[in-house]
Amino acid sequence: MMKSCPLCNTEMSERYNYCYQCGEYVGDTASLVPQSTPEEEQVQQRQERVIHYGCLLLIILWAVFGLWFCVNINR
Ligand SMILES: [Zn+2]
Numbered sequence: 731m732m733k734s735c736p737l738c739n740t741e742m743s744e745r746y747n748y749c750y751q752c753g754e755y756v757g758d759t760a761s762l763v764p765q766s767t768p769e770e771e772q773v774q775q776r777q778e779r780v781i782h783y784g785c786l787l788l789i790i791l792w793a794v795f796g797l798w799f800c801v802n803i804n805r
Contacts, residue, residue: 734741735749735756742750747757766774 731744732741733744733756735751735754737754738749738752740749740751742756747755749756
């Protein structure tokens with residue numbers, strides 16, 4: 731049985747897990763993507779929110795530091 735690489739469309743035997751042309755994983759992709767439960771999705775959403783606010787905080791800190799730097803350099 732043959733399958734083809736999703737990246738470069740090279741045809742290869744079913745026994746290959748990685749494309750010998752470009753190295754792309756061509757094995758069983760269903761086993762690679764774990765089925766996520768609603769609980770896991772909630773945790774993921776929470777983590778995304780933490781990252782979101784972390785970025786916001788960094789931007790605010792950066793802005794405050796920039797202002798502080800401008801004020802001090804003009805003295
Ligand atoms: Zn390939």
